[in-house]
Amino acid sequence: MNITAIRKMIVAAILEVAPEINESEIDADAELREQCDIDSMDFLNVITVLKKSSGVSIPERDYGNLETLNQAIDYLKNNMPSDTPYSRCDHNYTVDNGVAKSSLN
Amino acid sequence: MPSLGADMEEGTLTEWQVQVGDELKAGDTIAVIETNKGAIDMEVFDSGVITELCLEPVVTVPVGTVMATMTLSAEAEAGPEPKPESEPEPEQDMNLDHKAEREIIGRVPSSPAARLMAQREHINLSSMKGSGPHGAVLLRDLYLAEPHRKSHSEVLGLTPDPTGSRENTVDVGKIRSAIARVMEKSKREIPHYYLTKDINISIAQEFLCTVNAEREPEHRLLLLAVLLRAIAKVLPEHPQMNGYYQHGIFEASHHAHIGNAITLRGGGVVVPAIHSVEQLSLDQTMEALRDVIGRSRSGHLRSSELTDATVTVSSIGDRGVDTVFGVIYPPQVAIIGVGKPQQKIILVDDEITTGLMITVTLSADHRVSDGFSGANFLNALDTQLQHPEKL
Numbered sequence: 486m487n488i489t490a491i492r493k494m495i496v497a498a499i500l501e502v503a504p505e506i507n508e509s510e511i512d513a514d515a516e517l518r519e520q521c522d523i524d525s526m527d528f529l530n531v532i533t534v535l536k537k538s539s540g541v542s543i544p545e546r547d548y549g550n551l552e553t554l555n556q557a558i559d560y561l562k563n564n565m566p567s568d569t570p571y572s573r574c575d576h577n578y579t580v581d582n583g584v585a586k587s588s589l590n
Numbered sequence: 591m592p593s594l595g596a597d598m599e600e601g602t603l604t605e606w607q608v609q610v611g612d613e614l615k616a617g618d619t620i621a622v623i624e625t626n627k628g629a630i631d632m633e634v635f636d637s638g639v640i641t642e643l644c645l646e647p648v649v650t651v652p653v654g655t656v657m658a659t660m661t662l663s664a665e666a667e668a669g670p671e672p673k674p675e676s677e678p679e680p681e682q683d684m685n686l687d688h689k690a691e692r693e694i695i696g697r698v699p700s701s702p703a704a705r706l707m708a709q710r711e712h713i714n715l716s717s718m719k720g721s722g723p724h725g726a727v728l729l730r731d732l733y734l735a736e737p738h739r740k741s742h743s744e745v746l747g748l749t750p751d752p753t754g755s756r757e758n759t760v761d762v763g764k765i766r767s768a769i770a771r772v773m774e775k776s777k778r779e780i781p782h783y784y785l786t787k788d789i790n791i792s793i794a795q796e797f798l799c800t801v802n803a804e805r806e807p808e809h810r811l812l813l814l815a816v817l818l819r820a821i822a823k824v825l826p827e828h829p830q831m832n833g834y835y836q837h838g839i840f841e842a843s844h845h846a847h848i849g850n851a852i853t854l855r856g857g858g859v860v861v862p863a864i865h866s867v868e869q870l871s872l873d874q875t876m877e878a879l880r881d882v883i884g885r886s887r888s889g890h891l892r893s894s895e896l897t898d899a900t901v902t903v904s905s906i907g908d909r910g911v912d913t914v915f916g917v918i919y920p921p922q923v924a925i926i927g928v929g930k931p932q933q934k935i936i937l938v939d940d941e942i943t944t945g946l947m948i949t950v951t952l953s954a955d956h957r958v959s960d961g962f963s964g965a966n967f968l969n970a971l972d973t974q975l976q977h978p979e980k981l
Contacts, residue, residue, distance in 0.1 A: 542806055
């Protein structure tokens with residue numbers, strides 16, 4: 486999946502939780518939770534939506550790696566299965582935490 | 591029209607979900623009403639049969655207006671008078687008998703809703719011909735007499751969409767003024783006192799990390815659920831923080847119906863209750879929290895959820911403030927504010943270490959409790975939060 490598609494997926498997840506947000510106003514390098522007025526329940530909902538759309542179940546310990554839109558794009562790019570086509574119905578896929586950590590830290 | 595809180599003066603019936611003759615159980619939803627808190631599913635509090643629907647949607651009426659009548663199951667055999675299913679608000683002169691009513695408004699019988707509307711809109715009722723019993727002027731007569739007049743909801747800035755396609759269309763200014771009314775009442779009548787306590791939630795946070803590491807996002811727990819459960823466990827020992835103060839009398843509640851201050855996108859706040867949190871598991875509390883926050887933002891809170899909170903929790907600390915001094919929502923007697931969790935340097939057994947800390951603030955009603963009992967409550971909450979596994 487290319488970066489444009491990943492970005493679209495993340496923005497869609499944010500808009501599902503915060504429908505009044507204007508995509509063009511999101512600063513990709515500023516803190517997402519602050520600019521989109523997202524509290525911890527909203528953030529959990531974004532993560533839940535992203536799991537459905539991307540198949541990546543982002544562990545809580547990695548939340549800190551998703552503070553901005555650009556960080557979130559990087560995170561998903563590194564953690565989504567790249568060679569096998571992903572099925573939306575596959576809910577069993579979970580990210581390998583070890584891989585996630587080594588690729589980001 | 592039921593009162594869904596001290597800040598509600600009227601509501602708009604947008605849809606009936608029942609018909610005359612329908613048999614209902616207590617808790618069934620009978621209508622959708624649009625209020626300053628969004629679209630609410632209105633429930634009945636008794637079982638029985640609907641005998642009349644008195645209003646046609648879409649119409650805005652004051653709290654206390656009879657919307658429908660029903661024969662209650664227990665009374666059905668005795669053949670009593672149909673009973674209005676919503677109780678009138680005593681504050682709005684609803685208890686006047688017919689004779690007094692005639693005297694006050696110049697010998698023209700009229701419904702309370704029509705009187706209120708006439709008063710607001712400066713309409714002379716004595717010149718009107720009523721279509722109600724004994725020629726009483728009803729709200730609909732006012733609209734029929736002056737069709738050019740803006741609908742009540744337009745006047746008030748409440749604009750429900752009759753197509754129902756936008757469920758939660760509310761006017762922010764209207765919400766603001768509703769909040770203003772109830773907060774004014776609170777600060778005018780309730781002698782608040784405030785106590786704060788810094789609570790180390792490192793153990794609770796560790797517990798959450800361990801539990802959540804094993805779970806998919808849709809089953810993960812939030813700190814707020816842990817806090818709600820801890821509060822519910824502690825409340826039975828501290829009844830002066832949980833209940834209603836009305837007409838000079840405090841009545842403690844046997845249940846922890848915890849209201850959660852939820853910010854609405856676009857402005858305003860609703861405080862729906864999670865019922866009987868003392869009987870829920872931690873997972874059930876989280877599920878209820880998820881459900882109620884979702885419905886607060888999308889519509890379809892239930893009327894009971896907006897009326898029967900026995901204590902409130904405000905966790906806007908999530909938005910980055912250290913301490914939250916809440917204003918009590920009458921007739922409740924306490925509100926618990928939760929600040930932002932922050933890693934801090936602390937001293938434990940003469941050792942300098944760090945801990946994840948939150949400041950919990952109790953705002954309580956001094957007519958009902960004293961600082962001493964408030965302090966006991968906060969200390970008990972602290973102790974409880976050190977044992978999250980027991981929640």
